[in-house]
Amino acid sequence: MELGRYLPSLLSAILLLSGCERTQITDTPAKEYGDRIVAPYGSWQSPLSAVNVFEQADSVAELQSVGNAIYFAESSGKSQGKVGIKRLDKNANVIEVVSPEFNVKSTVHEYGGAAFLGIGQSLFATKLQDQLFYRFAPNQPPLPLTPNGTRHADCIAYPKGSRIICVREDHRQEGEPKASLVTINLNFAGEGDTFVSGHDFIASPTISPDNTQLAWITWEHPYMPWDNSVLWLGDLDRKGQLKNIRKIVTPEHSSVTQPLFSPDGQLYVVADISNWWNIYRVTSAGLLVPVFTKNAEFAVPDWRLGNHNYAFESANTLIASYVEGNQAALIRIYLDSGLTESLAVDFAEITQVIKGEDGVYFVGAKATPEQGVYQVVGRGTELVYAPALPKLDPNYISRARNIAFTTGEDQQAYGYFYAPVNPKYVAPHDTRPPLIVMLHGGPTARASLAYRSDIQFWTSRGFAVLDLNFRGSSGFGRAYRQSLYGKWGQSDVEDAINAAKYLVAKGWVDGSKLAIRGISAGGLTVMSSLAFYDVFHAGVSYEGISDFEQLAKGTHKFEAGYLDQLIGPYADNPSRYRELSPLNHLEGFNEPLLIFQGLRNQIVPAHQSQKIYEALKAKGVPTAYIAHDDEPHGGRKPEHKAAGLEMELAFYGKVFQFTPAGKLPELVLDNAAALH
Template sequence: MVRWFKNLTLVLVVVAVAAILSIRLFQVEPPEQPRDKRSGRLIADYGSWHSVLSANQVYAPSDSFGVLRPIEEGLYFSQADASRDGKVGVNRLNPDGEVETIIDPDFDVKSRVHEYGGAPVLAMGNSLFAVKHGDQRLYRIAPNQAPVVLTPAGTRHADCVSYPKGSRIICVREDHRQAGEPSASIVALNLNFENEGEILVSGGDFYAAPRVSPDNRQLAWISWQQPNMPWDNTELWVAEFDPKGGISHPRRLLGNLKGAITQPLYSPGGELYVVADFNNWWNLYRVTPEGNAEPVLELAGEFARPDWLLGNHSYAFETEDQLILSVQQEGKTQLLRLYIQLGLTESIAAEFAEVKQVVKGPDGVYFIGSKMTPEKGIYRIRGRGVELVYAPRVNSLDPRYISRADPIHFTSDISGLLVYGYFYGPMNPEYIAPNDQRPPLIVMLHGGPTWRASLSFRRDIQFWTSRGFAVLDVNYRGSSGFGRTYRQSLYGQWGRAEVEDAIEAAGYVTDRGWVDGDKVAIRGMSAGGFSVLSALAFYHTFKAGVVYSGISDLEALDRETHKFEQGYLHHLVGELKPNSPLYRQRSPLYHLNKLKAPLLLVQGAKDPIVPAQQSAAIYAALKRRGVPVAYLQFDDEGHGVKKPLNRIAALNAELSFYSQVFGFTPADKLSPLTIENALAISH
């Protein structure tokens, strides 16, 4: 018997060697993948398709814009250089179309007022005033001169405007020089040397959007108090400039009613306009000197976005009676021209997925626009035409591989409210799947959570769809762009409401036969990561989860959060009271015994918001319990994965994770991701 077995083994070895030699000597090719007779496409399992879009290409250098600052002859714009880890420089677009670099990206123009910053640049003629990220000080940068620092260390500035009296500018200031919380003010700064500046407005918790009237006689600004966020309740104030350059007679014009007022702007003739959500939607109002808000244009759409950043601009005057504005309705964005006296609008463009920084220039209205395709850039509106005036470095993608979003919405059986989302089906011209298969689904949850998914082209989504995945990007309760009521419907319900919406959204596309309901994963980053952990710990719909820098301990988040967001968690969950069990009840960290689905944790070692030891503790606990779990930590990252090489590694690790969980072989050559307790995965 032993001799027979040895002889059989020898025969098999000889046959195998002969097969290999025949392939090498006679170029006998291994059998090809089967092809569909009608289309000629290769037939392969969803997830296993070869894609022209690699992880390296997803995160290849592709620049993005920040702010636009028009001047009499040209336009300044800030631009993040992806090849330099996203550092921000400032360029000038001249009337002849030439672009020149004025501030090198190594300077890194970023403000950290309210931590998230925004509006770090002011242009006045040939001079720029810019905040340097490294020290948060404001510098004057002029041709053929060394940069001049204007502000003391320990202070932060943003959202500056030119001052009518003398050589000064007006800025929002955040002062971190004292112990405890930083103080907020609006200050006037000298432009020639380092100075404390003159405090014009103080006493409020937060300030934004100082704006000067065209006759240089009046200053308007926005203020709000804790525990409000700027999308909850804010106030509009005005004051007159006095002969000495200070202000007098400050008074609140709007704010006694509940509403988020934003983006004050004077018309060329000196009338004051704002965007406010008094009627549930962020619409446009004219403000009288007596403090009455007169509706200018009321639509079931949003003319603004949440002010996580300072310096948002969604409308600009062409003339006293005519303006351009961007509006989002049911997840779609369009540009309108409003004829104020007639109360009429005309559509200027509807092909943009995202529009921001709508500003008046010397020869038209400019804006930053992106589409559902890779095209993005700086555009100009003149008359009824929209023209691209500058395009950044982008990486093209064969249109045949681009999956275009199918907007969906349905009424929730749980809340009775609408749930919105964008569904992306698999798209690859070279492949189809076997007839008996449906694609695996990745449900994506945006961060914030007061933010939104948009239709803008995302290469990371196309990475998945071109391999045979479906993607569902959900605008759950609490998302912006759908009115104040919807935005606040998450309050008191974070960790529950958005998860329920994600579950129902996954069920919606599953019931229609669009996806395989047994292969549904959920992923999110930061606040979205908290929702993913909540979904896996408290519900059992999803077969796998991927968490980037996910919040898991609400008590720790409440203790460590910065001033800007101190009241935010109290809105989202409820006020933390002594000995209250609420935060622990909602914190996935304390309910890991309920988590059973495979989980991939991606974490930065230097994360100040979600300490690495927190994610490591989740990993260790699940590993002990026999739950399939993988952990990927980057020692040089903070909150989120920002560096291109790390993002590439994380995306490939995620693909490896899904392939092991859902049981397919990816076409990509991947470094194997180790999943602890992988034998517990059931396909």
């Protein structure tokens, strides 16, 4: 539904709460707006500060069932983004088990995930600072169990003796770290025993209910786990030794993930052999039989360990989450009949589906400020724990409009358009809002409809925002995910350009005030859009890639072969890497660029930002470089993230010639005189 003008605030609230969408923004004479203030887009005062966005926001992840309770990891804004562990009992009481000051985070594959395990009265967790794996037992200090130079995650209980099975990444030798499955003694520190080795990457160990079988996933260079991975199955003898290891055969170049045994001992797995990640049962002959076929994604790319999209409610019922188009859904599958039952369709994201003692739990997020830990109750769901979120009056919340548009090669790309919303302001007659195109990382990640305070930060100030799912994004099947392969730095850039043109043609945004921002892989798209096209008027790169050749010569193990898929093997065509790098094409790079970089970043090293900053500065392009000594990839400290938003707002004010509301940090732009 398109609204050609703002309506009175009461009617606006009614429309917002009913789910109607605002798209086109103009105004009528001020007398129709009562006390509303006429002010340029971008200059509006918002009740949502940058500090609110990050320092008052918590998030939950990594659910786990331990006895009659649910344990989860919670990132705390008040604790500078550090992660602690909490316990949720069946009466909805929440107890802190591990303080955020311990900071439970694994860096296996650099991105981590699955950093803790609960067994009985003890909890085992990885500490970010030293990457050692610790035991937390009642009335005892934390006890480190693993050697220095090793990292552990994705652990499960081991049936024989006081041990657990973990994925290990061993950094003690020269060259790449070595991957293995190891057993760790729960009572004292030691080397542990190697269970599985000989693969570039290992993940997702899972054990059968009778403790007689172990399954796991492997993949090899140059593939990512969502490209080409293998499911393995082995038998555990009476001594707990692994025997009769066999590979479950799947079509070549298919992805398998999330192996899980049913209560009656049958092995299930998610595979994309139909183009979509669907759930399959593994027969005794090693064949994959579909449980439920749907053109939807029952998994996500394994950037992090420990993803769970389904769980067994009973031997005959399975609870599963999937993404179909723009929406996440939760269903109950009856395994004997294949019939399904809808449990929820009002979520934007559903993750961490697990079986607890008294039912199935998951982490859910909606398009409204409602997210947290949910429980499946009958044919519906119930919120049982909600983390702290910044509070915002519903009258200020912008609801997304789903868009699809034609892009390069007559393909479709997708996004979520958020119009400016602020009940206290209206823009001058015949003006349109500035646009910010947002680009996710990966590039194999995805934008979703989940409520984001950082988007509302912009829309409540008078900006329009497009959260883009360019070609290569996940959530739309394997073919769409791989449509970027061989074309990174081209197709994603085309999609950003065509998205902006589409919105300008619709009359929803000001074609003279187009900004583009992105993190990591998204930062590459930002810089390439400015270097190769003359469409955007400002760019903001958070730890973006400017030089493909340097990235190919030195990146971390997990993504060491990723460029082979996204661009092509470097050894076969090094000139292509140079041709696609925005650093090498500054002749057309004339629009201002704001750059943020963490100097502890092991994924996108600081020189990627420093080099293009120095080159643009020397050329006379308005630019600024903001670096943080103690930040890794993506940043962790809320105060740095909040300052980044404020500097970005100041940057847009300088470029688009408006005065932002409120007090902002001073932003010094090199070559600022060239702005106008």
